[in-house]
Amino acid sequence: xxxxxxxxxxxxxxxxxxxxxxxxxxxxxxxxxxxxxxxxxxxxxxxxxxxxxxxxxxxxxxxxxxxxxxxxxxxxxxxxxxxxxxxxxxxxxxxxxxxxxxxxxxxxxxxxxxxxxxxxxxxxxxxxxxxxxxxxxxxxxxxxxxxxxxxxxxxxxxxxxxxxxxxxxxxxxxxxxxxxxxxxxxxxxxxxxxxxxxxxxxxxxxxxxxxxxxxxxxxxxxxxxxxxxxxxxxxxxxxxxxxxxxxxxxxxxxxxxxxxxxxxxxxxxxxxxxxxxxxxxxxxxxxxxxxxxxxxxxxxxxxxxxxxxxxxxxxxxxxxxxxxxxxxxxxxxxxxxxxxxxxxxxxxxxxxxxxxxxxxxxxxxxxxxxxxxxx
Numbered sequence: 001x002x003x004x005x006x007x008x009x010x011x012x013x014x015x016x017x018x019x020x021x022x023x024x025x026x027x028x029x030x031x032x033x034x035x036x037x038x039x040x041x042x043x044x045x046x047x048x049x050x051x052x053x054x055x056x057x058x059x060x061x062x063x064x065x066x067x068x069x070x071x072x073x074x075x076x077x078x079x080x081x082x083x084x085x086x087x088x089x090x091x092x093x094x095x096x097x098x099x100x101x102x103x104x105x106x107x108x109x110x111x112x113x114x115x116x117x118x119x120x121x122x123x124x125x126x127x128x129x130x131x132x133x134x135x136x137x138x139x140x141x142x143x144x145x146x147x148x149x150x151x152x153x154x155x156x157x158x159x160x161x162x163x164x165x166x167x168x169x170x171x172x173x174x175x176x177x178x179x180x181x182x183x184x185x186x187x188x189x190x191x192x193x194x195x196x197x198x199x200x201x202x203x204x205x206x207x208x209x210x211x212x213x214x215x216x217x218x219x220x221x222x223x224x225x226x227x228x229x230x231x232x233x234x235x236x237x238x239x240x241x242x243x244x245x246x247x248x249x250x251x252x253x254x255x256x257x258x259x260x261x262x263x264x265x266x267x268x269x270x271x272x273x274x275x276x277x278x279x280x281x282x283x284x285x286x287x288x289x290x291x292x293x294x295x296x297x298x299x300x301x302x303x304x305x306x307x308x309x310x311x312x313x314x315x316x317x318x319x320x321x322x323x324x325x326x327x328x329x330x331x332x333x334x335x336x337x338x339x340x341x342x343x344x345x346x347x348x349x350x351x352x353x354x355x356x357x358x359x360x361x362x363x364x365x366x367x368x369x370x371x372x373x374x375x
Contacts, residue, residue: 012091012229013041016132019089021076021122022096023048024055026182027137030221031093032059036066041225049074049085050096076118082125091228092134094122097153099139101278104149115152116159123163123174131172135228136160138178138236140213143284157236161305164234168312175231179239180213180283180332182220183352190347191356193250197257198355202269203250206276211332213241213283216350223299230297233314234305238285238294243335244343252344256353282333286326294326301326 018035022028028048035046048071050056056071063069074081076096086092097115098104104111119136126134138157141150157176164174183190196203220239227237250270258265275281286294290303298320308314328334338346347353 012133013043013225015042015044016090017045017047017088018043018091018093019047019049019086020093020095021049022094023071024050024052024059025095025097026217027221027224028093028095029059030217031095031224032063032069034218034221034225036063036069043068045070047072047085047089049076051075076121077113079121079124082121083128086125086129086131089129090132092122092126092131093224093228094119094134094136097137097156099149101141101147101149101276104152105147105278108148111148111152115149116155119156119159123159126172126174127163127167130170133173133175133228133231134160135224135231136174136176137224138176140178140180140283140285142178143287146278146280161234161236161307165305165307165310173231173233175227175233176236177224177227177239178236178285179215179220179223180241180285181215182217183214183347183350189246190249190253190352191358192360193253194257194353194356195358195360197254197263197268198261200261200263200268202271203254204271204273205247205250206273206279207281208247208272210246210275210281211243211283211335211337212246213285213332213335214244214346215239215241216352218350227300230300230302230318232316232318234308235316236290236303238301238303238330240299240301241285242342242346243332243337244346245337248337248340248343249347252340252347253353256344256347282331284329284331286330288329291326291329295321296323296326297321301330 020028020031023032032046032048035041035043045068048059051073053073056073060071072085074085076082096118098111122134136156139153142154142157145151145154160174160176181188193203223239254265254268258268286301293304293306294301297318304316
């Protein structure tokens, strides 16, 4: 489990101009918040871009009193606009992406344009403007991908690594961070479980053996920022995360929340509905092949490039290396799960039991629509 007392990257961010793509998303908005409110970071300017005009307007309203915050409507598919917005920028956190699996399956060409071509546009704009560092936020679904979304994120990682390998001179440092489920994020299961309990059940569980790597959005973003200082170039940083059995999380939420809504926890049924198409029972954050070129750090595994810098020799001289030999892939099914008591503590400590903004209680899988149409 990651240590929450991370080394704060004072020197890297202080006085810098930072651009965040996907500023209205779960990760992007939290990046903006931490960069502007944590006194240790002290950037000179934080620029947020997104193609969600309405949410960008509300985000702008939140920081009306902070002259360092500037927000613009922009799409990462537009390379020229990215080049304009990156002028004078020192560090880029690239968090914009299409992330919903079924929607990427329905519109794979859109996933390619945003998650692949969009990454290449960010690389090109950063190179043209001689940005210092670019950090790409990836996903566990990039490991042995079973769907379009995961495949597109894997290609994004490969583009970042290749960009670093092929650069000449003092171009940007490109690196990626890969982490699992951010609990409480848009589309995550916790709000659905919460609303199902509030209505008296049942809770819909996909599979009793399903396990996931989990962390709070605050900690995920702290580690993304931290990885910017660690990056030497071309790596994929894999965040160490606790593992939860989804059934244990559902049980913990029932025990804590049912009395709050006037229900007996024993009266909340759990219904197994089966895994979604292409959904894994476990999560993979590192493949077998990647273990052969990885090192273990305090809060991360760093997967080093398979093809090292063509035009330069990079020294991966990290501080606090625990081991230079990683032998086991990082898979939730073989990691020790949190106990039910630890799950309860994790949910409460990270304020994940607050009432959701949305009241959706249906565990809706959009692919069901196609199945019903075909039948």
